[in-house]
Amino acid sequence: MNIGEKIVLTEAAPEDRSAAIREALRDAIIDRRLAPGTKLSEAEVGSLFDVSRTVARAALQMLAFEGLVTIERNRGAFVSNPSPEEARQIFASRRLLEPGIIAAAVERITAGHIAQFRRLLDEEAHYMNERGPAARRAEIKASGEFHLMLAALSGNAILERFMDELVARSSLVIAIYGRSGISSCGHGEHAAIVEALEQRDVARTSELMLHHIDHIEADLDLRLREGMALRNALGF
Incomplete structure (x- = not known):
């Protein structure tokens, strides 16, 4: 700041x-x-x-x-x-919630929405090709935005609020326990979800989303690393 x-x-x-x-x-x-x-x-x-x-x-x-x-x-x-058990509960909650969001979103999706999703996919791809902490932060944020955009499309403000909390907590879990140096929220899987959304195929989109959530969780381990002091972390 x-x-x-x-x-x-x-x-x-x-x-x-x-x-x-x-x-x-x-x-x-x-x-x-x-x-x-x-x-x-x-x-x-x-x-x-x-x-x-x-x-x-x-x-x-x-x-x-x-x-x-x-x-x-x-x-x-x-x-x-968050403990490993909390992490499992977060992703279990997402498995219950996101198929319902998809069902609602498919009823409302337009070509304009698909274009917005594709622009976000382009943004994800850009950050995936960058190096360093700033790109890492931006990639995790863009990956979370994909799920938040889908929740907003559902037209249900309560579901959207739940997803905002779940995505934030998922991002913390991924940042803490993620096995790889990149976001575990796979760009290619997002692209496949968008294609299924464009076809208005609820069953296929839900199947892809559940596989996607499984993939995120499977990339977690329990190792922790040291962070910065409050002053340094905020750039003061």
Whole structure:
């Protein structure tokens, strides 16, 4: 965050400041610049973003609602450390939810939507060919956006909200436990899903999605690596 961004943040409304802090911390968590178990002190977050502890607390509570932060009584807030069992539950939830999203999306999909999906696939392909942490972050984000776009297409705001949380938590699990150096959310599988969507084939699209989720989960292991301190992870 540069000085100009910090000035804009301090001039924003409290709820907007909390949302901006939540986004910065969310990106750092999903990218694993903040390791699981890292303490997120209200005082330190407030100092780094030049906001009150109340504003910082609201941002941390947003992240706790998403499952990315754990708030412990009398101890404070910590980056969540999803267990293998939690990871399995996240992907089990997606297996239940995403076929229903597909069924709803197929009823609403248009040629314009297909074009949007293909543009997102082009963006994924671009980041897959890049190297370095920034490209890694962008690729994981683009992969998650694919599933969020599909959820938005369903026309069901509740399903979309559930998927937003599941994708965020999946991204954290992938970043922590992913066996490969790239996103496990396969670009080629996304392309096949789009082709089946274009044919309005609910059964085939659902089959491909379930295979896709299986593939993501199969690429996980349990090894952890060290992350950065809060100040360094946020670029201060």
